[in-house]
Amino acid sequence: MIMEYVWAFVIGGAICVVGQLLIDLTKLTPARILTTYVVTGVVLGALGWYQPLIDLAGGGATVPLTGFGNLLAKGVRESVDQYGIIGAFMGGFTNAAVGIAAAIVFGLLTALAFKSSGSKINE
Amino acid sequence: MNISNQEYGELAKRRSPATPMYKTLPMAFVVGGLICCLGEGLLNMYGALGLSDETAGAWTSVTLIFLSALLTGLKLYDRIAQHAGAGTLVPITGFANSVVSPALEFKSEGFVLGLGAKMFVIAGPVIVYGISASVLYGIIYYLITLFQR
Numbered sequence: 001m002i003m004e005y006v007w008a009f010v011i012g013g014a015i016c017v018v019g020q021l022l023i024d025l026t027k028l029t030p031a032r033i034l035t036t037y038v039v040t041g042v043v044l045g046a047l048g049w050y051q052p053l054i055d056l057a058g059g060g061a062t063v064p065l066t067g068f069g070n071l072l073a074k075g076v077r078e079s080v081d082q083y084g085i086i087g088a089f090m091g092g093f094t095n096a097a098v099g100i101a102a103a104i105v106f107g108l109l110t111a112l113a114f115k116s117s118g119s120k121i122n123e
Numbered sequence: 124m125n126i127s128n129q130e131y132g133e134l135a136k137r138r139s140p141a142t143p144m145y146k147t148l149p150m151a152f153v154v155g156g157l158i159c160c161l162g163e164g165l166l167n168m169y170g171a172l173g174l175s176d177e178t179a180g181a182w183t184s185v186t187l188i189f190l191s192a193l194l195t196g197l198k199l200y201d202r203i204a205q206h207a208g209a210g211t212l213v214p215i216t217g218f219a220n221s222v223v224s225p226a227l228e229f230k231s232e233g234f235v236l237g238l239g240a241k242m243f244v245i246a247g248p249v250i251v252y253g254i255s256a257s258v259l260y261g262i263i264y265y266l267i268t269l270f271q272r
Contacts, residue, residue: 004163005160005163005164008159008162009157009159009160010156012156012160012162012214013151013152013153013210014152015213016151016152016154016155016210016212016213017151017152017155017209019151019208019209019212020144020147020148020151020152020208020210021148022209023147023208023209023212024141024147024148030217030245031221031244031249033209033213034213034218034248034249035248038252038253038256039253041253042253042256042260043256043260045260046260046263057159059160059161059162059163059164059165059166059183060159060160060162060163062162062180062183063158063159063183063216064155064159064214065213065215065217065218065249067215068253069253072256073257073260076257076261076264077261079261080261080265080268081268084265085261085262085265087261088257088258088260088261088262088264088265089261091257091261092253093254096253096254098181098184098185099215100246100250102188102189102219103188103218103219103223103246104222106188106189106191106192106193106219106223107192107219107222107223107226107242108242109192110192110195110223110226111223111226111227116228116231117198
């Protein structure tokens, strides 16, 4: 019980440290890092290397954006199994739907409910 | 004082040196690890309510994204992010923040081309390359299954 949180903490923290190394050493922008993470997740998910990490670390592997990429790969695999090649165009969005829709709707509601601070983010 | 933008940029860079890595790396590790533990706790909580793994995962994502949006609205997320760096960027809460933050800040430029368009300034490329990679994988996967039959 306690070990699963230890693993979630260690693996999740380690995935974030890799991101921090990219920021400190390469000056990659946040947009590039998030894009890299999602695509890396798709590749690792496609190779079947990400699921063992989820089995070990649970939220430590699913909460970082690599987990989101893995989810896209998993969705595509399932929809190709079910629908054939057209499934390649389905599964990604199917599995990304919850995350994207939630971010859009809560983004809209937050923008309506709160005042902006006047400071714009770095792209 | 009369200085050009470029001079100001150089001046600002000299006055605010980058935080050393012996501080940024542990902060990213601890904050990122804690956000993942929160996710693990939510997964367990929704699982205990009798939801399937997949549904519990969806609820966990929605909860984390909601919390991130709320903290972004309250200006707390960006304040934590100043110290946590990639610890708050890499988790799904960072993706949510990258959608919510520009939506809020660009509201002043209108609801369509401000809020609506700028919302995707970071999420857009993430979706473009994430979905494209997944479609490519789907085609490769289909071809592999053809030969395995």
